[in-house]
Amino acid sequence: MKRDMLIKKISSYFNRNWSRFLLTALCCSAIFFAFTYTNVYTETYDIEKFSTAKETIRAPITIENTKETERRIREAVQSVEDHYEISQEVTDEQVNSVIEIFEVVDKVESENLKEILKKDKITSIDKVEYLKQLLQNDAIKELDDSVFISIIEASPNDRVLAKELVSSTLYDVYNSGIKVGEEDKVAKSVVQKLSYTTLSDNFVEEMIPVIQVAVEPNSFFSADQTNEAQKKARDTVEPVMIRAGELIVEEGQLITNEIFEELELTGLLNEERNVYPLIGLLILMVLLGFIIFLELQHTNGDILSSRKLLAILIISFFIVVLMKTISFYVTADNPLYFIAPIATVSMLLKMLLNERIAIVFSIIYAIVGSVVFNANIPGLLNMEVGIYFLITQLVSIYLLAIVKDKAAIIKTGIGVACINLMTVSLFVLLSFEKYDWSDFLLIGIYGFLSAIIATVLTIGLLPFFETGLGILSDSKLLTLSSPNHPLLRKLLIEAPGTYHHSIMVANLSEASCEAIGANGLLARVAAYYHDLGKTIRPHYFIENQMGMKNPHDYLDPCQSAEIILGHPSDGAKLLKKEKLPKEIIDVALQHHGTTLLKYFYFKAKEKNDKVSEQDFRYVGPKPKSKEAAVVSICDSIEAAVRSMKNPSQVEIEKIVSAIFEDRILDGQLNDSTLTFKEIDQIKNVICETLKGIYHSRIEYPKKEEKIREAK
Template identity: 40%
Template structure:
């Protein structure tokens, strides 16, 4: 996986021609482009001007003061006329005499800026004309100032006021000229540059600029194009021209792998017993190596030809193999592991350093394989699961195609996805016999084969010891349900029960279930000889199983299903006959059950035989009998070498009672032919 995380380095020269299309291996910010974009954003912000509303009121007030003062001087002349002194005529005819009176009413600033001629024009007008001129001038100045006037707009505003006053109906040209002068004088700048607001606007514009980024997978330069200064700068920015190699990608890869493999190992340590950890880790690792090797081959092929070939990886193969060879939880573990590794390995074959789409494809496609194989143990179910997996892959690839919007032809992607499911099934079927034969793995498929009644040993039991065969089938029904109740392997228990009494075929007549219409041969034997014959069926059965190369799990069940139990019947019979029997001579050689399956089979074997001996079995009598058998074996230490708990023994008790209740339920007693007569 180093090649997938190794930073890519290019040997290119500035102003040379690109020999291949170069993409960015990561997402980075381009500080030069970002700064240029910010500069343009700041320069595009116009200066902010703030209006001064007080200036409008003040300038209109100046206009009003000038005209009002003139009106007051003229009004004074009217009062003099009413007094008969002829003052008004003097004001209107000779306004120069009253100019000083008017100026005394005005501020020094106005007196400085308003000419004598303008004031004389006012004094030479009637009161009514002055009032009209005042209103016109005030209105023009107010409207213009409210519209806002910048420094460069003052002269233009004065001309507009002049135009407005010029075309109004004033009585004389002199008064019109005076109103124009006063209006122009009143117009000043009332919108001013706001440096603080302008700076704030520029800062906001700069902050709003999104950083310019070179995106991961983005084409920096296409094949055949010139590598100019800007392209060369971008290549350096994304690290494609760095001479020093960074170790961070390798540290990142190492941390991810340590975390992932550490989780898998802890799963083994928590679930498996120490005796099975090494074997199961070896099987898991072997399947993983096959999967990762195939993934690397496809990875290399995809880089050289077509990136879409990455989806050809049979993601369900490893998952289905582990499901069959081990357990579903380990299958989920290898599915997660391969999806993590695939997302990193195919990062340069697809766009993205961590290829999320491909990881999702591997994860879902792989985990679906567990569901498709669950409770299906025939080899034909593998092919069926592969075809269903192909359909799931098609749905997945369709969803990813719509989400990513790739330009790769959909038909080609669909063919690749469907092929992945079919290849998964074919690979699983092809590799399964190799694992079973090379590593002695007792898989579910192998168990199904051994449960076939046409198997030589099962046919031997059926033909030579039919009672034992029926007994084995009954025990199998009991043991399978009890094993499933405590999470043990029910299929293994069933198959083990079929063969657990294979040793009885050596001397079938000496076992009561096969003594149909014949004399019991034990009646002619001593208790010691009878015990030896009965005890030998476990060791005889193990020898026969080894001769037929049966799996170790089945041989263990044959040897352990009686443990070191005491053969009570003949032991007590020897005592009754006055002999001094040693208990060890009447006990099975063992070993004691070492697995839950063997322990449950030992209970089911004893329970089936004991219940069959009851004359009229009832629910209460069955429950009492089952409980006593479990307690007796527990007290005898038969479960000391296996990991079954008291809680699990209680579940076994309940399961056995429920199954037996279904077998020995009350039946309707039909009338016989004699009763009808």
């Protein structure tokens, strides 16, 4: 049975609110989509090759031009020269063969050839023949005898000098590498270098055959080194990117093959390609709408009236239009999005609804802003904008703690201005680009103006939502709580007892509501006005009689009941006439529910047993909200406790428990959504508050007793 009742209650709550929440979420998504689809939708063109461009076209996306990249890679690879590997073995072998000639000549000159050759007379030919026998290099042996004779006949100093110069010169050219076919060219360069030395021209000329034989290729093609060099050249080629916003063709320019390929590559000639970004944007907006729906479902449906849902739509429309308008003037050199007064919406949502909804919508507006300011580049979210919008909104929400007057909004604006300056400084310092002081100053001014404009807009727009839509905000409640309000002045002057009773009820109601998480400020202000109907006939209510005779002593119980039972509706009429918020009127109308006016009922019953109980019940309705239920209970408890003389703590607890029990059994709290746990919390708060008011006091002696003691 209990389970069925619970399911029925949940179903009733869902059916009452889900359609309104879903419609609000869908409308928000539609607003966001309508103002952001141009940021992802790219215009396509019907252009032919070699025609003239009718307008200037820029790239809508960032994409790699693969054909151009491959062409540059080919050019880089082709520009790599063949790599050769120098053979040190060839170098050493050839240079050593030349050195060997001089060493062998020295050996021949130092030995006694007469004994060796068994001849009495040794000629140059004999020396040459003996010398060739000692040489190992066959190519050197093939040289003409005159070459060896000139070396033999040279002085020892010339031979030493020739040996050093020839060998060092050969080492130089060999170390530089000698390729196949370059032998003659290198030999001539060696001879030329030797001609500039101290060697005689004749001797250098005689050495030419030796040099020609000694010069051989020692630099051979290396496939591995060549491939490695080509790979490095390929890796150094950066991909050729077409950047979003980059100029592709200017108006009046000829559409060449290269330009046509870039237009085709960036999708400017393919209309079907535009569908995908729109689908992605639609998915994003559906997700944001789903988040909005869940958040609205999470919030108490009684708090989110249709007027407040309408306020969400108006605020969403306002900020998206504002962002879109600013985006038209944003350039790469002028980040005007920093001036967007985005904090306006977060402060309005907090004051008109609550902090949680303001935080959720701050995240949503930051995401939408990152799309609006994406420079019309599909797939790009401007994270700088998103972070800036999120920080400035969250800061405004947390700084706007208690709104007592407009000064609180101004203080919040100043705090937001400081945080905005810090945030834009963060972006400047994190940026790789170098900013001038003038740029930093401009961005800082934008951030500061954003907070100032947001403050002015918040103060200016708040009355529109409070008056135009009839939304009750904390600032409106604080205005209504002023003792100088005409209706409260009327209550104080015409029904002073009721006024003081209302003050006590307000204190109890605020403390109780805050204990259960309800709107304590609303309960306090509603309590001020809940008995305003008593001002029509103030002397018919006991708290205003003050020493005068009770007029009910001269009236029939039915007539007295009619006067007493009418004060809730009388108060509601006065409040409606003065155009007070509906929430205040509801509390005034519901604060007695359909309870029974027991005193006059039983008094009438003494005269007539057939009197109807229904005639002595308030017309209601029963309290519909937690705040109305709390005011109703506190009203009865305060009146009951005030009627007692020096109530003790035990008596206070008993009467509080009795009133709660009576209201529960009479079904007066059934429509208020109060739980038993919340009722216990309210009971404890009321008892503690009343004990503090009616605590024990020292009984001071009377004036006569003081005089006797003095005597």
